Amino acid sequence: MIPSVLPTYNRAPLEFVKGEGSWLIEADGRRFLDLGSGIAVNVLGHAHPELVATLTEQARNLWHVSNLYHIPQQQKLADMLVDKTFADTVFFTNSGTESCELAVKMARKYWYEKGVPERVEIIGFEGAFHGRSSAGIAAAGSEKMTTGFGPLLPGFKHLAWSDMAALKAAIDDKTAAVILEPVQGEGGIRPMADDMLREVREICDAAGVLLILDEVQCGMGRTGRLFAHEWAGIAPDIMMVAKGIGGGFPLGAVLATEAAASGMTAGTHGSTYGGNPLGCAVGGKVMEIVSEPDFLGAVNARAGALRQKLEGLVASHPEVFEEVRGTGLMLGLKCRVSNADVVKAGYDNLVITVPAADNVIRLLPPLNITEDEIAEAVERLDAAAAAIESVSSSV
Structure with a gap:
């Protein structure tokens, strides 16, 4: 008999009931050091007091009104993102998957409005993860992600990771954009070298195609810059953001230049919950803290x-x-x-x-995370490795 929760997850036998900073407390009382952060989501840890206060205050006033109206918290966060990044404009989503959907639509609409509707193909790289929607799995292209879900959304090419010669050869008069993660997360923590990121930007510029960066996992301070591409000294045309931007509250965004977003006029896209007062209030506090140089x-x-x-x-x-x-x-x-x-x-x-x-x-x-917690975490990983060695030696 199928369980009441659709069994698409291979869950660990753990049930956490409370979080405190870098710690998670299991229902039986055990305290775990969390080196996962909900897969790079809880950038300020669990139950950060400033985020709790911000969410509580907003919850007392207003939760949801829809994008039929102006939302001050949304405007404030958009202004912060524009001020701190390459972007001229921001659209708020609820997740990285939604951000991918818009990024694809935005790139294709850009070319349609320029009178070149045949430019629809988007070039990605092997090992990528761009979410689990139809566009997301087509953009990644891996057998694991796509098997059984055909026919796949057309208009995507896939190249070997970091193969610049293949990228140059793949761009043609049907290419709309190149999409990549500056650091692949699901793909095995694979950073693209700064010089290669710069070369990708140069290739896109020479061919006149858009560059979409997926910073859903590697963004929001995760690499020591607000966004990972900053290390290479480049800027994308479109960028996908989610996970850490809400500090644990479901929130995502697409950031873009004015030119790249020029096709997205009134009525071309929307989201019921995207940019709601609760999410944007928390996201604004996260940005306020994480974007500080110190x-x-x-x-x-x-x-x-x-x-x-x-x-x-x-x-x-x-x-x-x-x-x-x-x-x-x-x-x-x-x-x-x-x-x-x-x-x-x-x-x-x-x-x-x-x-x-x-x-x-x-x-x-x-x-x-504190230095003491880092030391404790590595001690626990050391014990885990020793346990594995002990089992191996006894076989």
Whole structure:
């Protein structure tokens, strides 16, 4: 008999009832160090007092009115994003998947309005994850994401990761845009090198096509800059944002230049809940905190400390771990044993990590995790690795 909750998730046997900063409390009282942050969502940890206060205050006043009316909290957050980024305009969504849908529509509508309606193809890269909608899985193109869901939405090409020669060859008179994650998350914590990101921008400029960056997972301070592409000194035409922007409240956005968004006029897109007062009030507080230079400087310091300790962990357990990957507080451990076993051993040692492709476990802690918590987390990962080695040696 099918359960009342559709069984599309392979859930761990854990039931968390409370969160405090970098900690999650299970129903039985055990305290877990959270290096997953709800998959890069809780950038300020659990129950951050300023976010709780902001949400509570807004909840007392107004929850939802729809986009038939002006929403001051939405306007404030849009102004902050425009002020802090490349963007001229913002559309608010509820998730990264919705942001992908709009990014695709926006790129195609741009060319339609320019009188070149045949420019509909969007070029992406192997290993990508852009959400689970029809456009999202077509943009990623992996067999795992697409099997059984055909016919797929047409108009997408897929290239090998970081293959610049293939990108140049793939762009033709049907190309509308290139889409990529500056750091692949689901794909195994694979950053695109800064020089390659710059080359992608140059290739797009030379061909006159749009560049869409998916910063749903790597954005909002996760890499030590507000957005990951800033390290390469480039700017996209369209950018997808979600996860961390709401600090745990469902919120997403599409940021764009005036030119890229020129086709999106009144009536061309909409969202019932997108940009609601509750989400935007919380998002505004998240932006206020995360965009501060001192906060981002602290993220980089914590990232350096965590990476150093993880390098030591890999050196101590060469039969379990192969390498450390990633940047900022978006790090991965490439495993020699099954990454599922490492995640499970972490649960047994009260530390949470997130599996990814290429046999990697993701480490995506709250951006305000303390140095003591970093040390404790690595000690727990060390115990998990030792437990795996003990089992292997006894077989």
